[in-house]
Amino acid sequence: xxxxxxxxxxxxxxxxxxxxxxxxxxxxxxxxxxxxxxxxxxxxxxxxxxxxxxxxxxxxxxxxxxxxxxxxxxxxxxxxxxxxxxxxxxxxxxxxxxxxxxxxxxxxxxxxxxxxx
Numbered sequence: 001x002x003x004x005x006x007x008x009x010x011x012x013x014x015x016x017x018x019x020x021x022x023x024x025x026x027x028x029x030x031x032x033x034x035x036x037x038x039x040x041x042x043x044x045x046x047x048x049x050x051x052x053x054x055x056x057x058x059x060x061x062x063x064x065x066x067x068x069x070x071x072x073x074x075x076x077x078x079x080x081x082x083x084x085x086x087x088x089x090x091x092x093x094x095x096x097x098x099x100x101x102x103x104x105x106x107x108x109x110x111x112x113x114x115x116x117x
Contacts, residue, residue, distance in 0.1 A: 022080045030079075030086055031095055034071050038096040041070055042104040050111025063104050068093065 018033045075081040083089050
C-alpha cells in the first residue's frame with residue numbers, strides 16, 4: 001500500500017483519552033483534563049460538606065489537601081504521566097486551583113445554607 005492510501009488514525013476526543021492509560025499528553029491537554037477533574041471534585045466535595053453540615057477551617061484545609069492529592073494520584077498513577085515533563089505538580093495545577101476553590105466554596109455555602117440555615 002502506498003502512503004496516500006493509508007488512512008491516518010482519527011484523534012481520540014480528550015474526554016475519552018482522560019480514561020485511557022499510557023497515552024502521550026501535551027501540556028495543554030493534560031491541564032484541560034486536570035481542570036475538569038478538579039471542577040468535578042470541587043463540586044462533589046463542596047456539596048458533600050454542605051449536606052453533612054460541616055463548617056470551619058478544617059473543611060477548607062481538607063479540601064486543599066484533597067485537591068492537590070487526588071489529581072496528582074490520577075495523573076501519576078492512572079495516566080502514567082511524569083509531572084516533571086510538564087513543569088511539575090504546581091505548574092499542572094496552576095490554572096485549576098483558583099476556579100476549583102471558588103466552585104468548592106460556592107457549592108459548600110449554597111448547599112449548607114439551603115439545608116441547615
